[in-house]
Every structure is written in structure tokens, then in C-alpha cells.
Amino acid sequence: MNEQKMLLSKIKKYDFTLKELNLYLDTHPNCRRGLAMFQKYRKLRENAVDEYTRKFGPLTPDQVNNSERWTWTDDPWPWERR
């Protein structure tokens, strides 16, 4: 696996962890352990996304950081075989 794929796979794992915590916290809003875990993974995800967008481009349109060209629409898109 190349660096881009590894980093993206890491982000997806954080995303899924955060999604699970999100759903759990929706019905357990006072669980301190859940809240602490959410904060922990939110930071880990933030750092991984920063690194990814710096090196490989945006995951969302608001992450485009380029004054020459709009990189949001660059191929490939996630549904394509790579």
C-alpha cells in the first residue's frame, strides 16, 4: 500500500470510530468515558486529515488550498477502481 492509501485508510478508521462514538453518545450523552474517547479520536483524525490534505489534496471542497487551480474535482473519485 502506498503512503496515500495508508493515510486514507487511517482516516477511515478514525471516521468509523468517531461515527460509532457519535451514535453511542446520542443515546448516552453523559458518558464521560465516551466523551473522552471522542475528543481523543477527533484530534487524531484532525492531524491525519491535515497531513493528508497537505500531501494529497482535499477530501472536502473547503480543504482546497491552492491559488492556481481548483483541485477538488481532480480524478480519481472514490467509487473508481484504482
Next chain:
Amino acid sequence: MWQYEKKLQYPVKIKTPNAKLAKVIISQLGGPDGELAASLRYLNQRYAMPYGEVKGLLTDIGTEELAHFEMISAILYQLTKDLSMEEIKKSGFDTYFVDHTTGIYPVAASGTPFTATYFQSKGDIITDLSEDMAAEQKARTTYDNILRLADDPDVRDPIRFLREREIVHYQRFGEALRIAQDKLNSKNFYACNPSFDKNCGKV
């Protein structure tokens, strides 16, 4: 994947409930030229699109349509909140009420439930983008008709915003069609299908 943002794209603040208006505006939720059909149309069509710019446009407009779907829902929610039984009966909203109370359910103004027959995904980009341009105009006409029926300024304001978005989307789809045609040989817009035929447009 998608992420929800806890806000409306444009504010909806309706002071006076009005079941009669809800009965017609609901067509932009689950009707033939409504926001749900729009969103599903673009988000389904994008897989056949070979060009990055237009994959992006279909994704981004399809996503914006979901925000419009939410705005229409908010309008319907506010128009039907705190209605009296008498208002429900005399407005004709009773035919919706009997099946859904005041829950939000995608139907056309005629009462026909939402159906995927309201849009196409043809696997041919010239065909799809032509449908998209027509769809935006049809939605614009529907908003024009809603504006003919609605006199409450609280309702007209977000409806006018949504109407303007149809015009902007029409404009962008026109450009997308031009981009797609520019990428094909000018003699073969209809000679082959770049999302199916190998080497189509790659001269």
C-alpha cells in the same frame, strides 16, 4: 461519504401556519420536479460521468439539493405546526393528515407518493446533462407557480432563494454540457457514448 451540518442553507422563519400552502409546496419535496428527485438524479448520474469537473459538479449540486430538501421540509414543518382541526378540515389538508398526521412525507401536491420514475440515469452523459438542464427549468417553473399561490412574505423569501438556485444550477449544467462536448470530437457528440464505448472521444 457524507457529513450533516446542523443548519439550513438559507433561513426559514414562518410565523403563520398555513395548511393550504403546505399542500402545494409539498410538491417540491416529493413531486415530479422536487428536490428529492433532483438530488437522487445527480447523485445517481455521476457514476457514468468520465470527466472530473462534471463528476464534481454532479456531486456538489446533488449535495446542495439535499440541503434544499431540508429547507422545503422546514417550510412544511413550520406551515403545519400548531394547526387546529378546523383549519386542517377547511384547507383540504385532511387528505394528507389522515395518512401522515403532520409528519413530513414525500408526495406530490396531487398526493402521489414520491417515485424514482421522476428522474432518469441513462448512462449517457449528453442525455443525462440535457435532462438535468430541463429538470432545473421545470423546478424553476414550479417555484414560479408557488410564488403565484403564496402571498406570505415569510414563505416567499426562502422560495425565491430556492428558485434562484435552480437558475444557477441550470447555468452550471449548461457549462458542464459544453465541457463534456469539448472533450468529445465535435463530430461525435452522438456517434458514441464516452461512458460506455471504449476510446470514444479519445482521438
